[in-house]
Amino acid sequence: MSYLDRFGLEGKVALVSGGGGAIGSAIAGALAAAGARVVVADVTEERAQAAAEAIRATGADVLGLGADVTQEADCERIVAATVERFGRLDIIVNAVGGGAGKVLFDAQEYPRDAWDWIMELNVRSTLLATQAAVREMIREGHGGAVVNISSVRADLGINAGYSAYVAAKGAISSLTRQWATEWAKHGIRVNAIRPTFVDTPQVAMLLGDPAFKAGIVSRIPLGRVGDTDDMTGPVVFLASDAAAFITGQVLGVDGGLTATQ
Ligand SMILES: NC(=O)c1ccc[n+]([C@@H]2O[C@H](COP(=O)([O-])OP(=O)(O)OC[C@H]3O[C@@H](n4cnc5c(N)ncnc54)[C@H](O)[C@@H]3O)[C@@H](O)[C@H]2O)c1
DSSP states (O other): OOGGGGGOOTTOEEEEETTTSHHHHHHHHHHHHTTOEEEEEESSHHHHHHHHHHHHTTTOOEEEEEOOTTSHHHHHHHHHHHHHHHSOOOEEEEOOOOOGGGOOOOGGGOOHHHHHHHHIIIIIHHHHHHHHHHHHHHHHTSOEEEEEEOOGGGTOOOTTTOHHHHHHHHHHHHHHHHHHHHHGGGTEEEEEEEESOBOSGGGHHHHTSHHHHHHHHHTOTTSSOBOHHHHHHHHHHHHSGGGTTOOSOEEEESTTGGGGO
């Protein structure tokens, strides 16, 4: 085994929840390029199939599935389908989430339905998909890796009506540390990335406002927002054996933004 093999995912099977999305599909492609067999699950089945098709076109082995990961039965089903197709499960990446830009309200008026929706989309989706995947990893007994997507908003306020989103991402960062602590005994590592704004359709409206974008970019030392490719290397690394002694970490992928705070 060469030193660089530790950074690869040969022989591993990865499930990407939300793998049809902007960041999820880039991550799914990167996991496959690193050698993993990949399952792409998304509530919008066409997105899952499109992402799977793009990966298949590179010669990789991939399965696309429609699933609503806020539903326990769907989480069980995609894990079972993964094992049926590929025989094991080593990695889950939780890339379902977001929604912040759609429900911006003053903190003192933040409506409960918007709050519940953001918590479901971000926290419940991550919780249920991870529970199903980790039960399978524990059953298989070979350890594994969980990679969550938090946000700099877990740690930084923003004067833009983000109450529910900051709470949801705070929960994702906390659960990353909690799960790492509980599941280390099973050889399961749990980490997260914590991006600043990533140029994706979800935040296109916000970033389309030149004054808002200039304000964000002026605070990022590397002088730009992220792109989806910026997310892939950190996730592949955290999922790989090169990160074998890293667990419970929430890695800033933010162009240096939080270094300045
Ligand atoms: N875009 C950014 O600026 C940014 C910044 C920091 C963190 N993030 C986080 O990155 C993650 C991905 O964001 P994105 O920009 O790629 O969003 P996206 O909307 O492009 O992708 C999310 C995907 O999840 C799917 N999905 C939604 N609900 C689902 C459900 N119940 N079951 C299964 N699939 C479901 C959607 O169909 C979509 O394909 C989110 O957690 C988001 O909060 C994004």
